Amino acid sequence: MSATPVAPLDLAAPAAPHDGLGRMATSLVGSEILRIAAEVRALHEQGRSVLNLTVGDFSARQFRIPAELESGIARALAAGQTNYPPADGVAELRHAVREFYRQTLALDYPLEAVLVAGGARPVIWAVYQAILEPGETVVYPVPSWNNNHYAHLTGARAVAVETRPENGFLPTAEELAPHLPGATLLALNSPLNPAGSGFRASALEAIARLVVAENRRRGPRAKPLYLLYDQIYWLVAAADAPHATPVALVPEVAPWTVFVDGISKAFAATGLRVGWAVAPPFLAARMRDLLGHVGAWAPKPEQIATAGVLADPPLALALAATVRDGINVRLAALDRALSALAAAGLPVAHLPPAGALYLSARFDLLARCGDNDGIRRYLLEEAGFAIVPFHAFGTRPDNAWFRLSVGAVGVDEIEAASAPLAEALRRAAS
Ligand SMILES: Cc1ncc(COP(=O)(O)O)c(C=O)c1O
Missing domain, CATH: 3.90.1150.10 (Aspartate Aminotransferase, domain 1)
Known part of the structure; x- marks a missing residue:
């Protein structure tokens, strides 16, 4: 090693901070x-x-990740599972998610519908990127988490629909209906960040029926209206607030629905970075390709450990x-x-x-x-x-x-x- 002093590099920002950056980043x-x-x-x-x-988020002082995840990660590391994972996720985790949805949510998706990523965030980003052209409309209720930012990243036109405290800040079909004609994506989250409230089945069913009706009205040649359903908190909803999904309530909405989910909240495991989409296979494949270019995969040991937990649904629920x-x-x-x-x-x-x-x-x-x-x-x-x-x-x-x-x-x-x-x-x- 040379003992010669090394001068710190001059990395001052340009005089006008936006110089040299793209409009979106600026x-x-x-x-x-x-x-x-x-x-x-x-x-x-x-x-x-x-x-x-x-x-x-969780503090590890208050909420530790389950010992089963911790030991599963350690075992996978010791076994040398440290190379790139497959682009759509390790097979055992995709199988486990598929079976977990079948047993706990009564949703029977093919394996090709399951796409694993490094948390729910990249999944949401990929949904927006894969579906929306710049200038196309995304409708979302407010308050809601980060839809404004994802819309900005995509250059989408954001239509924010104000909700009411008496509805737990969840939108109703009546509030959403006027905004759906011409929209390309409806982004919903239940249980809701920031209120913690979840859709009642009847309210969600009415919204799912709106999406189906809108797509039938458009016909098969027009670009459809998609439904993003972010259910990342569903396993930690209050026991007396049963979780509902649009697809179980209205199976006809499945061809346009993308579920977003992951382990961050269910297992107090925000730092492990494992999330997934369950979506129509043609869409999951495009999202996989997008995320592959970003390299936003979940680390392989974490995927394998998560598979170990989800493959045992009673254990995962407990x-x-x-x-x-x-x-x-x-x-x-x-x-x-x-x-x-x-x-x-x-x-x-x-x-x-x-x-x-x-x-x-x-x-x-x-x-x-x-x-x-x-x-x-x-x-x-x-x-x-x-x-x-x-x-x-x-x-x-x-x-x-x-x-x-x-x-x-x-x-x-x-x-x-x-x-x-x-x-x-x-x-x-x-
Ligand atoms: C509604 C919602 N979706 C997704 C996420 C992101 O989850 P992840 O940690 O898996 O990226 C959060 C995180 O706060 C959230 O509140």
């Missing part, structure tokens, strides 16, 4: 949630006590139930704390917990704080209560609604945060 908006999370981390590092209800129960005790603690504050006349309201990691709450401090971001900053600074405003999910910036995510906090921490929150709300309301 106007790309980074994740608001990750920006807020970085702010919270900075407060933590200053020694402030913060109840971090921001990121839709492991997910452990995560779900851990989520539910935390949501119940938040529910108790917020209900007590509301009963004391403080300006907070929330939807009942429905599992799936999140609770939605309204902190009506608009008169004092101006807008959602003002309320967020006030609660963070005055009460160490860190939450994400709904406008990070595409809604208006002044509806006073927030997402509270419980994957990184314990029940004792939630209980301890209640007094400073009450005090901050009392001060703001006085």
Whole structure:
């Protein structure tokens, strides 16, 4: 090694930051949630006590991945399973997903319908890329997670449909219907990030029938309307909120439906990066080719370990139930704390917990704080209560609604945060 000093390279950004970049990258908006999370981390590092209800993630202190996944990964690594996986996923995982859907969701797809990728994100990106031409329309409800960003990446025309708290922030067929003629993609998520609520079967069935009717009206030669159904939280929905799928309810919608799913939330395994699509085979094949060019495969040891779990559906359901129960005790603690504050006349309201990691709450401090971001900053600074405003999910910036995510906090921490929150709300309301 040479001892000669090495000068640091000059990598200053161009004077005008957009010089030399494409239009899409220049106007790309980074994740608001990750920006807020970085702010919270900075407060933590200053020694402030913060109840971090921001990121839709798990802390390994609160939720460890199942031992079966951990040992399965270690075994696959020891066995030298470290080369490229097949582009559509290792065969045992694709078989396991297929059988798991057959047994637990009553959906009988062929093997060619299953495409594995490095998490649900690349799958969603590939759906948008494979289906939408720039300028074509994607319809999605708000609040919802990241559809605005995926639409931007694709150059699609985004039609955001506002939903209502009394419907758990899920869209109804009546709300969606006016926007479907001429649209190319309808993107739905249930259970919903950010509210945790899931579609009732009757509401979802009505939407699936709309998609079928729209495609029948267009006829076989026109470009169809596709349905993206992101069910990444389905295994951690509250036990009394049964999960429904559009295809089980209305099998005729199958030729246009893409399921998005994965292990991130079901097994508290966000960092392992295993997700999948279940889609009509012609579409799964194109998505496979797209993702192959990006190399967005799930690591092979993680695929093999996931196959080991999913191939045993009772085991997979039991492991997910452990995560779900851990989520539910935390949501119940938040529910108790917020209900007590509301009963004391403080300006907070929330939807009942429905599992799936999140609770939605309204902190009506608009008169004092101006807008959602003002309320967020006030609660963070005055009460160490860190939450994400709904406008990070595409809604208006002044509806006073927030997402509270419980994957990184314990029940004792939630209980301890209640007094400073009450005090901050009392001060703001006085
Ligand atoms: C609705 C929804 N879909 C997909 C994802 C991404 O999941 P993955 O970690 O598998 O990329 C998230 C992550 O927060 C999500 O909330």
